[in-house]
Amino acid sequence: MGGERERSGPERTAVVVGGLRMASGISFLVAPEAANRIWGGNPDDVGPTASLLLRSMGYRDALVGGLLLRSGLRRDGRVAGWFLASAGADLADLAGGIANHDRMSDEARRKGIGGAAVGIAVGVLGAAAARRARPATA
Numbered sequence: 849m850g851g852e853r854e855r856s857g858p859e860r861t862a863v864v865v866g867g868l869r870m871a872s873g874i875s876f877l878v879a880p881e882a883a884n885r886i887w888g889g890n891p892d893d894v895g896p897t898a899s900l901l902l903r904s905m906g907y908r909d910a911l912v913g914g915l916l917l918r919s920g921l922r923r924d925g926r927v928a929g930w931f932l933a934s935a936g937a938d939l940a941d942l943a944g945g946i947a948n949h950d951r952m953s954d955e956a957r958r959k960g961i962g963g964a965a966v967g968i969a970v971g972v973l974g975a976a977a978a979r980r981a982r983p984a985t986a
Contacts, residue, residue, distance in 0.1 A: 858928075858974060861974055862917065866914065866918070867917050868913065869909050870909070873909030875906070876905050877903055884902055887956065888955035888958070913934070931978060932971060933971075935971025938964045938968045939968055
C-alpha cells in the first residue's frame with residue numbers, strides 16, 4: 849500500500865496537467881477568437897491564417913493533454929514521456945514567442961512567453977518525478 853501511495857503523485861499530476869492542457873486545446877478548437885483574447889492576442893487581428901494556427905495549437909494541445917491524462921489514469925509507465933511531449937510543445941511556443949517578441953503586446957508577451965516557460969518547467973519536473981517514482985526493473 850505504501851508503494852501505491854508513492855506512485856500516485858506523478859500520475860495524479862499527469863491527470864491534472866493533462867486535463868488542463870486538453871481543455872485549453874479544446875477551447876482553441878471551439879472558440880479560437882475567444883481563446884486568443886484570453887492569451888492576450890489582438891481581437892481585431894484574427895484572420896484566416898491566425899485562426900488556422902490557433903486551431904492547430906488546439907489540436908496539438910488537446911492530443912498531448914489527452915494522452916498525458918490517459919497515461920496518468922492508466923498508470924501505464926508512459927507518464928514521463930507525455931510530460932516531455934508537453935514540455936516540447938511549450939518549448940516550440942516559447943521559441944515562437946521569442947521570435948515575435950517585438951511584435952507582441954506586453955500582455956501577450958507576459959502570458960504567452962511566461963506561460964510557455966511555466967509549461968516547460970511543469971513538463972520537465974513532471975517527467976523527472978515520474979522517472980524517480982518508476983520502480984527499477986532488473
